[in-house]
Amino acid sequence: MEGNPKERKLEVKLRRKCVVKAESNSPSPEHPRKLTLSNLDLLSGRFPVTYLYLYRHSRSNGDLIDNSDTLFESLKTSLAKTLCYYYPFAGRIVEGLIICDNGGALLLEALANIPLSHLDFYNLNQTLEGIVVPCLDVNEFPFPLQVQVTCYTCGGTSITFTFDHALGDATAFGNFLSSWSRLARNMPPSFIPDLDLGRNLPPRVPPTYHPSFDHFFIKCTLEDIRNMPKTNISLKRLYFVDASSINRLQTLASVDGNKRTKIEAFSAYVWKIMATxxxxxxxxxxMGWLVDGRGRLSHSSMSNYIGNVLSVTTEEASIVEIKQGSISDIADIVHKAITKVTNEAYFQDLIDWIECHKPGLMLPRFVLGREGPAVVISSGRRFPVAELDFGFGSPVLGTVSTTIENSGVGYMNQRTSGRGDGSWVVSAILWPQLAAALESESVLQPLCSSHLQKL
Known part of the structure; x- marks a missing residue:
C-alpha cells in the first residue's frame, strides 16, 4: 500500500528534457548577433529568477502519461514560436554580451509522486528544491531560460520558468510569458519587442551623476556576490493576504486627504512589524523598493523594450521612530522615498554612474548585507497571473522566487492571487524572527491549498 499521500515526501523524477530552438527567423550559430548588455542590465547581479505557476487537474482521461505527452509537446511547439520573437532568450550570456546564436532554451518534464494539493505551498525552501532544475551558479547555468513542467498524480501541473536576471526584469519576463501563452492558444503575441534597437539606454556625453550615487551603489564581481557575508535570511515563504486586509491597511495609511497606494500601505505595515x-x-x-523606469525614461524604444529598467531605492529610519509611528506616518515616509526616484533624472544619473564604473557588475551596497537589517518590497500587480493560460486553463497560483540559498536582505514580492477577488499572494525571503513576527499577526496567512480555488 502507498499510504496516505499527505505523509509522503515530495519526490520528483526527471522524465525527459530537450533544448528548444527558435523555429525560424532567428540568428544562427553561423550568423550570431551580439547584443551588449545595457548599463541597467549590469545592475541585475546575474541572479536566477524563478516564476512558479500551478494548474489544476486538466486531463480528460485517466492516462496521466498521455496527458503529459500532449502538454509537453504543446509547450515545446509554442516555445519554439515564441523564441522567434524573443531570440535573446535562446542565446548565451558571456562577458557583458548576449550571444544570440539560437542555442536554445532548456525544457524539462518531471513526474511527482503526490497530488498537487499536497505540496507545501508555504515552505518554498522545500518545494522549490523539488520542482526547479538547479542553477545555483551562473557559470553552471548555460541556458538563460530553463523551464520545468512537473506533472502530479492528480493530473495537476506546475510550471517553473527560471531566467537569468541579465536577460530582463519582471516587465520583460511578463511580456515574454504572456506572448508565449497566447501563441500556445493560436493567438498573436501580446507584445513584440523591437530587438533591432538592441539594448539602447545610452549615457549622456559626458556622463554625470549626483554624488549620492557613489554612496548608494557599488561595483562588484560575481565572486563578491557569491562570497557575500552569510546571513540568516534564508526562509522562503508564501503568504496569502485577503482583500479586506489590504483595503483596511490602505484606509489606515490614507489620512488627511493623502491617498496612499496599496503597496505603500503594505510597506508601512511590514516596516512596523520588522522593527519589532x-x-x-x-x-x-x-526598507527598500524596486522601481520600474519604464514610463520615466523618454527613450523612444521604451514602449517595446526588452531588458532591465529597474532600480532600488531605500529609506532608513530609527527603530524607535517606526515602532512609535502610525501606519499613516510610516506610509508618508514610504511615499516620499519612492517619489524621489520615480523620474527621468534619477534613472539617467544611474545610467551615467554605471557608465563611469564599467566594466563589471553593480549593486546597491545594502543588498550585499553589509548595512544592517533591510527588507525590499516589490509590486507585481501588472504581472500576468490569471492570463497565463497555455491552453489548459488559467493557473490557480502565480508567484516568484529564486534558487539562491542565502540573501543579504529580506525580500517580499506581491502578486495578484488566482482567485480574482483582490487578494494577494506574497512571496518572501525572511530571517526567522521577522517570519515569526509577521505570522503572529493575521494579515499574512501561510499559504495553503484552501486559499487556492478548486485545486
Whole structure:
C-alpha cells in the first residue's frame, strides 16, 4: 500500500528534457548577433529568477502519461514560436554580451509522486528544491531560460520558468510569458519587442551623476556576490493576504486627504512589524523598493523594450521612530522615498554612474548585507497571473522566487492571487524572527491549498 499521500515526501523524477530552438527567423550559430548588455542590465547581479505557476487537474482521461505527452509537446511547439520573437532568450550570456546564436532554451518534464494539493505551498525552501532544475551558479547555468513542467498524480501541473536576471526584469519576463501563452492558444503575441534597437539606454556625453550615487551603489564581481557575508535570511515563504486586509491597511495609511497606494500601505505595515523583530544591537533599519523606469525614461524604444529598467531605492529610519509611528506616518515616509526616484533624472544619473564604473557588475551596497537589517518590497500587480493560460486553463497560483540559498536582505514580492477577488499572494525571503513576527499577526496567512480555488 502507498499510504496516505499527505505523509509522503515530495519526490520528483526527471522524465525527459530537450533544448528548444527558435523555429525560424532567428540568428544562427553561423550568423550570431551580439547584443551588449545595457548599463541597467549590469545592475541585475546575474541572479536566477524563478516564476512558479500551478494548474489544476486538466486531463480528460485517466492516462496521466498521455496527458503529459500532449502538454509537453504543446509547450515545446509554442516555445519554439515564441523564441522567434524573443531570440535573446535562446542565446548565451558571456562577458557583458548576449550571444544570440539560437542555442536554445532548456525544457524539462518531471513526474511527482503526490497530488498537487499536497505540496507545501508555504515552505518554498522545500518545494522549490523539488520542482526547479538547479542553477545555483551562473557559470553552471548555460541556458538563460530553463523551464520545468512537473506533472502530479492528480493530473495537476506546475510550471517553473527560471531566467537569468541579465536577460530582463519582471516587465520583460511578463511580456515574454504572456506572448508565449497566447501563441500556445493560436493567438498573436501580446507584445513584440523591437530587438533591432538592441539594448539602447545610452549615457549622456559626458556622463554625470549626483554624488549620492557613489554612496548608494557599488561595483562588484560575481565572486563578491557569491562570497557575500552569510546571513540568516534564508526562509522562503508564501503568504496569502485577503482583500479586506489590504483595503483596511490602505484606509489606515490614507489620512488627511493623502491617498496612499496599496503597496505603500503594505510597506508601512511590514516596516512596523520588522522593527519589532530586530535585536537591540541595531538602532536603525531600512526598507527598500524596486522601481520600474519604464514610463520615466523618454527613450523612444521604451514602449517595446526588452531588458532591465529597474532600480532600488531605500529609506532608513530609527527603530524607535517606526515602532512609535502610525501606519499613516510610516506610509508618508514610504511615499516620499519612492517619489524621489520615480523620474527621468534619477534613472539617467544611474545610467551615467554605471557608465563611469564599467566594466563589471553593480549593486546597491545594502543588498550585499553589509548595512544592517533591510527588507525590499516589490509590486507585481501588472504581472500576468490569471492570463497565463497555455491552453489548459488559467493557473490557480502565480508567484516568484529564486534558487539562491542565502540573501543579504529580506525580500517580499506581491502578486495578484488566482482567485480574482483582490487578494494577494506574497512571496518572501525572511530571517526567522521577522517570519515569526509577521505570522503572529493575521494579515499574512501561510499559504495553503484552501486559499487556492478548486485545486
Amino acid at each position: 523583530s530586530i535585536d537591540e544591537s541595531h538602532a536603525k533599519c531600512k
